[in-house]
Amino acid sequence: xxxxxxxxxxxAREVSKVYPNGTQALTNVSLQxxxxxxxxxxxxxxxxxxxxxxxxxxxxxxxxxxxxxDGLNVHAPKTNLNEVRTHAGMVFQQFNLFPHxxxxxxxxxxxxQVLKHTLDTARxxxxxxxxxxxxxxxxxxxxxxxxxxxxxxxxxxxxxAMQPRVMLFDEPxxxxxxxxxxxxxxxxxxxxxxxxxxxxxxxxxxxxxxVANRVVFMDGGELVYQDAPExxxxxxxxxxxxxxxGQVLPH
Amino acid sequence: xxxxxxxxxLLTVALVLLxxxxxxxxxxxxxxxxxxxxxxxxxxMTGGEEVLSPVDGTVAVSGxxxxxxxxxxxxxxxxxxxxxxxxxxxxxVFANNTLGKKAGVTPGPLLVGLWVxxxxxxxxxVFALVLGLIAxxxxxxxxxxxxxxxxxxxxxxxxxxxxxxxxxxYFFLGTVLNLSGFVAGVAALSVFTGAYxxxxxxxxxxxxxxxxxxxxxxxxxxxxxxxxxxVLPQALKRSLPALAGQSINLVKDSxxxxxxxxxxxxxxxxxxxxxxFSPFEVWFTVALMYLVLTGALSVFVRRxxxxxxxx
Ligand SMILES: Nc1ncnc2c1ncn2[C@@H]1O[C@H](COP(=O)(O)OP(=O)(O)OP(=O)(O)O)[C@@H](O)[C@H]1O
Ligand SMILES: [Mg+2]
Numbered sequence: 001x002x003x004x005x006x007x008x009x010x011x012a013r014e015v016s017k018v019y020p021n022g023t024q025a026l027t028n029v030s031l032q033x034x035x036x037x038x039x040x041x042x043x044x045x046x047x048x049x050x051x052x053x054x055x056x057x058x059x060x061x062x063x064x065x066x067x068x069x070d071g072l073n074v075h076a077p078k079t080n081l082n083e084v085r086t087h088a089g090m091v092f093q094q095f096n097l098f099p100h101x102x103x104x105x106x107x108x109x110x111x112x113q114v115l116k117h118t119l120d121t122a123r124x125x126x127x128x129x130x131x132x133x134x135x136x137x138x139x140x141x142x143x144x145x146x147x148x149x150x151x152x153x154x155x156x157x158x159x160x161a162m163q164p165r166v167m168l169f170d171e172p173x174x175x176x177x178x179x180x181x182x183x184x185x186x187x188x189x190x191x192x193x194x195x196x197x198x199x200x201x202x203x204x205x206x207x208x209x210x211v212a213n214r215v216v217f218m219d220g221g222e223l224v225y226q227d228a229p230e231x232x233x234x235x236x237x238x239x240x241x242x243x244x245x246g247q248v249l250p251h
Numbered sequence: 252x253x254x255x256x257x258x259x260x261l262l263t264v265a266l267v268l269l270x271x272x273x274x275x276x277x278x279x280x281x282x283x284x285x286x287x288x289x290x291x292x293x294x295x296m297t298g299g300e301e302v303l304s305p306v307d308g309t310v311a312v313s314g315x316x317x318x319x320x321x322x323x324x325x326x327x328x329x330x331x332x333x334x335x336x337x338x339x340x341x342x343x344v345f346a347n348n349t350l351g352k353k354a355g356v357t358p359g360p361l362l363v364g365l366w367v368x369x370x371x372x373x374x375x376x377v378f379a380l381v382l383g384l385i386a387x388x389x390x391x392x393x394x395x396x397x398x399x400x401x402x403x404x405x406x407x408x409x410x411x412x413x414x415x416x417x418x419x420x421y422f423f424l425g426t427v428l429n430l431s432g433f434v435a436g437v438a439a440l441s442v443f444t445g446a447y448x449x450x451x452x453x454x455x456x457x458x459x460x461x462x463x464x465x466x467x468x469x470x471x472x473x474x475x476x477x478x479x480x481x482v483l484p485q486a487l488k489r490s491l492p493a494l495a496g497q498s499i500n501l502v503k504d505s506x507x508x509x510x511x512x513x514x515x516x517x518x519x520x521x522x523x524x525x526x527x528f529s530p531f532e533v534w535f536t537v538a539l540m541y542l543v544l545t546g547a548l549s550v551f552v553r554r555x556x557x558x559x560x561x562x
Contacts (some may be wrong), residue, residue, distance in 0.1 A: 059469060082468075083472040085468065085469055085470065089469075089470075090469035094462050094463070096462035098466070098467075098481050098485075100484050100485055109470075109472075109481075110471060110472055113480060114470065114472055159469075162470055162471060167280070190357065217469035
């Protein structure tokens, strides 16, 4: 794929996370993401993929370690979390579109509220973004009138509207009907081609193989192995990775 | 679903008629004299409204205008448009003497009472919604002090009878702060209804999926921005039926303000019954008037719900 820069955009160092109920979700996870890089995170259910992703934009607090995003210490007490989050767009498995607003309004809301864009600027931007994800003609539709794939594409446009430096995806296609997966992956691929920095938790090994610069394997709250896709998917040495790939890849 | 047998509807009609006949028979048993012909004048008075002198004083009459100069000093009061003047120039009148009558149709005591009930209910509803919204947000707040205060408010109010709260507000706060019956009534009803509105708002907010708040926060919106633009609009929409029920309750609960020096619909009914021998007619009429009010309210809310479901 496109060549990432050498500049580190996200630097997670020795991050550990224990949930209030005592679950140890992350243990000393270190992950670097360079500007323009696409990193896919894979691993079995409950391995801490979502938790890791959510610590990157402070949707989840951490127990120890630190996360530096573009020079900003994300989890430092003085950090303005709202500012951190404007720099990191997040796309959820369940889309989470605002049901009481049209597609266009979904995309316009945060730029107007947070970035204080005027109505006209926000609308012009939103229209451009909806066109980019192929939904220009659905601008006035409510989420309930859209298919899952269309909703997820609106959600991507909504996140892009904040002009983020990185996009975080948490299993963006897992809640979709199989025939709708392609249209969402296509939009993500396009983003990657444009040089967007992306961290993608996914079960779509085909996407990881084709689009990622690096694939990360998590298991039991640890970052077990990471490599370029070529090497990652042909790796035969690592025991846990091999057994995981054996389960998810077609034989 | 199977089509309903229309015979059931006939049974309903028959049962209602039977109950009506039973009531009628019971009134005959106690030799009750039905005087429905009197009821209209409690609603609309055609005889003209009497104008009473508020204080002792000397009157000066010029045409249809009466000027009353109080005997104990003070500003002279002017009464314009007295169609039938019943005092003469220079006469000394005492408090509650009749000065004259205004011609035409004037609202009778029941309509005046209805108007008072309507005003009290409307003001109380506005304040109860504001109070309930604040307390409801307090209930789901991350701040423990806000959460506790809201919880104490809700529990105290819901755990005590409205009538007792009315007595406290009227006889204690009302005396200390020198509140009028109207203000005291609105205050008591607002505080009471606000506690129920708070619970409705809270459960409305809790009913909105967590993902909504998360998505809004992930876009960099503050907690309050997310609440105001994303969670609350959805929560209030869900709460509308419950809020409608609560506002209907409010109209009915407002009848308790009749313990205060305030002539609402219920108090008006009581005053009429005290001076006539038609309790049944009056109370049936009063009940019907409440029913019209609450009925109109529920029709309005149903319209609103339909409209909101569309957009
Ligand atoms: N809010 C929470 N409170 C307590 N424990 C949690 C919470 N969220 C996740 N966990 C636990 O933390 C661990 C990691 O969860 P996480 O959601 O990060 O896994 P995941 O790799 O994303 O799994 P999946 O593929 O099923 O989404 C799991 O054991 C999970 O049960
Ligand atoms: Mg997950």
